[in-house]
Amino acid sequence: MRSDKILCAELFKRCDTEKVGFINKAQFVKGIQAATKIATPLLEKLFLIMDTNRVGMADYSRFENLIKAMVPSCIPQPAVVEDSFSWQEQVIQKIKDWIASKQLSAEDAFRQFDQDFDGLITKDDMVKSLRAYIQIKPEEINAQRIERLFRLLSFFKSLAIQPSDFERLVNDANPYVTAATNRTSGNLKAAMGGSFALRSTNDWLFAAMQQIGLLISTKYAVIEDSFAEASGNTDKVDYDSFMRFIDKHDALKGFSLTTDLK
Ligand SMILES: [Ca+2]
Numbered sequence: 001m002r003s004d005k006i007l008c009a010e011l012f013k014r015c016d017t018e019k020v021g022f023i024n025k026a027q028f029v030k031g032i033q034a035a036t037k038i039a040t041p042l043l044e045k046l047f048l049i050m051d052t053n054r055v056g057m058a059d060y061s062r063f064e065n066l067i068k069a070m071v072p073s074c075i076p077q078p079a080v081v082e083d084s085f086s087w088q089e090q091v092i093q094k095i096k097d098w099i100a101s102k103q104l105s106a107e108d109a110f111r112q113f114d115q116d117f118d119g120l121i122t123k124d125d126m127v128k129s130l131r132a133y134i135q136i137k138p139e140e141i142n143a144q145r146i147e148r149l150f151r152l153l154s155f156f157k158s159l160a161i162q163p164s165d166f167e168r169l170v171n172d173a174n175p176y177v178t179a180a181t182n183r184t185s186g187n188l189k190a191a192m193g194g195s196f197a198l199r200s201t202n203d204w205l206f207a208a209m210q211q212i213g214l215l216i217s218t219k220y221a222v223i224e225d226s227f228a229e230a231s232g233n234t235d236k237v238d239y240d241s242f243m244r245f246i247d248k249h250d251a252l253k254g255f256s257l258t259t260d261l262k
Pocket of ligand 1: 114115116117118119120121122125
């Protein structure tokens with residue numbers, strides 16, 4: 001775990017050539033390619049996953065979250081998986097009730113939940129807010145419950161909640177909440193490890209990258225071996241050789257991607 005963190009920090013440093021704590025797309029592509037030589041179009045898509053605010057920049061926490069999602073050993077495995085989303089549904093209802101009772105706008109409620117005023121509600125912000133505003137007991141809160149709460153609340157399945165997520169919450173139009181109240185679909189989702197069939201382009205890409213990352217980590221001792229195979233022992237993986245590699249290992253099994261989506 002610790003070595004992954006160091007690797008991540010070193011990768012970011014390599015990208016952050018201006019030493020400003022932010023990287024742009026070109027720096028990201030160049031920095032990662034210096035380490036692993038992944039095809040440019042793929043890295044550009046990954047950059048878009050980090051750049052959720054569409055400002056053309058990503059900071060270290062976004063970078064680290066992306067790398068963590070691609071390295072399965074960094075994803076904490078909860079000991080007990082609850083077979084329902086009822087805790088999350090109750091919490092969401094309590095948040096809605098609190099917003100209504102305080103007569104807050106979505107924007108004001110978001111600001112109150114954003115404890116450190118950085119424009120995003122992280123898991124830390126959420127835990128503090130749940131305890132402070134809706135009296136959730138500390139012993140009720142664990143990482144898995146919060147993770148699933150974020151899956152329900154975050155439309156983009158990102159690691160932080162955005163103002164638009166609170167808009168949907170207050171306007172009662174969150175498609176995930178609606179879906180999760182159906183017990184059958186809730187159980188189905190739980191059986192799939194809490195994953196949701198998401199419509200956002202970023203979300204399927206994100207999930208697909210996780211699956212590719214998992215395949216690479218289970219089939220190859222070192223990333224370089226998978227690169228050598230994917231590239232046909234040349235120094236570059238282009239789109240065609242990458243897709244051949246994906247097809248050979250059925251790395252995107254279950255996604256049933258069309259050619260357009262690839
Ligand atoms: Ca925050």
